[in-house]
Amino acid sequence: MIPRRKVLDLLQVISSASCKCPAHAHPGTSYGMSDILDHRSHASSVPDAKPSKEYAFEMACSTIRYGPGVTREIGMDLVNMKAKNVCVMTDSNIAKLPPLKTALDSLTREGVKFEVYDKVRVEPTEASLQEATKFAKAGSYDAFVAVGGGSVMDTCKAANLYYSDPEAEFLDYVNQPIGKGKPVTCTLKPFIAVPTTSGTGSETTGVSIFDYEPLKAKTGIANRAIRPTLGVVDPLHTLSMPERVCSYSGFDVLCHALESYTAIPFTERSPCPSNPILRPAYQGQNPISDVWARYALQIMRKYFERAVYRPDDVEARSSMHLASTMAGVGFGNAGVHLCHGMSYPISGNVRSFQPKGYNDDHPIIPHGLSVVMSSPAVFSFTGPACPERHLEAAELLGKDVSNAKKADAGLILADTVRGYMNIMKVENGLSALGYTKDDIPNLVRGTLPQHRITKLAPREQSEEDLSNLFEKSLTVF
Structure with a gap:
């Protein structure tokens, strides 16, 4: 039997707004049930009219079976x-x-x-x-x-x-x-x-x-x-993961959860599809994706370090395996944004970097590593758009935010992520992966076509913004 308190908590999440900042709703309102009904009533007032912005979200996920x-x-x-x-x-x-x-x-x-x-x-x-x-x-x-x-x-x-x-x-x-x-x-x-x-x-x-x-x-x-x-x-399979593979893949989980949680809400995405088959897989954050993002962040806080540095810790590695799946359910419907958008040219332009633990015959920058490289700069940038969500994410990851100011939300989450990167001995920024300031224009060009995800960021970004984010990511610590 599920405890009554947890049922009430879930109902509260679904029926109320998690964030009331301008990036996630109209000022002073939410994207909760009243907002959705407003979309519907507006559309129904004109025969066959479609709202200009999205009014629905879908949750699609593979059937999952978990167990050793x-x-x-x-x-x-x-x-x-x-x-x-x-x-x-x-x-x-x-x-x-x-x-x-x-x-x-x-x-x-x-x-x-x-x-x-x-x-x-x-x-x-x-x-x-x-x-x-x-x-x-x-x-x-x-x-x-x-x-x-x-x-x-x-x-x-x-x-x-x-x-x-x-x-x-x-x-x-x-x-x-x-x-x-x-x-x-x-x-x-x-x-x-x-x-x-x-x-x-x-x-x-x-x-x-x-x-x-x-x-x-x-x-x-x-x-x-x-x-x-x-x-x-099957969590037994994770016991064969080398330390660096465990670390880099864990940062992919972290960014999946953080980006889906701070993405624009589904009601702010446009245009509204003319046919349900055209509704994208990445729809913007929604009340259900929020549940999975929060879950994954709580697991990261408790088990990430243990999973990386204790390869025989079955509990930690099993929990991280489940967190990966749960974050997948969240971001697979809500989407990701700038960390992933910027990661694609970082991976695509690799020259000679070959990480430990990867027995490949070609240079690669593992996906989780390429994603986390820009995360401190990104969350510093997106913080002002939805400070409540950035602060809550930092708190879920173990940061005391009881006396935090909204104006510092992005910096606080950035420092929290940077702390995890330091514990996991992640390379010190893009310069450690072989990039210099001269590479930034090319990295920006590789980010610009990633509309599917960069437009889900809670703050719009210009080419100059992207250049600054890449420059700030040349070193992390």
Whole structure:
């Protein structure tokens, strides 16, 4: 039985505003039920009229199964899905580790045929996605399974999409303005995702991110149709994560939660879609996404450091694995904003950086590292737009804000995040990743096309603003 107090707390979250600042509502009002009814009554006063701004949000998420050892069940799941021939995708590192063996043993035990593609590129590119798709199209599969981190799951999403729509051109589904951003109308194959890291939350979302090498920036495919049918979240897999992988992926969780919590509310996003199929996956923060963001931040406060520095701490690593999934539910519907928008050219323009714990044959800046690099500068910048949310986030992460001033909210959250970066021994800014001030114009150019997420930031940003944010991120400490 759920305690009555928790039920009342949840109802209060859903029915009332969490923030009353100008960036998140009209002054003195909320985006609660009365605001939504105002949208509806205004629209209904004119026949067939559509409000200029969004008036609804949707919550879409993969079915999630969580528990130690649940990977043993996926063979039975595939039999239940009536799958007879399965495409299993992973990367060359996971291919040698217990998570893949456990998954394949389960398929073999249940008599499910499979073929393994183990050439997924960590930090995928448009070329590597097309290679994976080519492999899939050469077979005849009635289901897909991904065993790995975000790169594997995102690659498998794309392969399933283009396998299911073989006539599509690659850029048809890629986000605008780089691609055409077409809605997905074909039926995809059943897809089981088994995450082995605690960061991306990709097992819950309809988003596939990759480096678009012609522009040296990340972009992606964002549509609810590509989300996994089932996410199998097995905390035992996290015990094989190296320290740096655990740290960087944890910062991805942190930024997912912080960005979705401080994004514009769904009622401030425009234009309102003319058809529900056009409603984007990233809609702006909403009362339900707030619940998951708060949960993830509370878990980070208690378990992040333990998970990084005690690899055999099953409780800590299990909790971080669940926090990754829960933050994924939140940001997968609310969206992220500037930290992620700026991270894409940071990753895409990597020269020679090769982090410890990543056995890759090419330079990479892991996604969580590229995201957290700009976070102190970003939250200092966005703080004035919604100070209450910045202060609450800092408090959830362990900061005493009882005597804090709203004017200092952004700086307080920035310092709180910087403290976590220091504890986790994160590299000291973009300069440590090989960037100089001369690179900033190119990094800004790579951020500008990321409209899908930068427009969700609670404060608009000019090219000069972006330049200043990158400059402030050259060093962090």
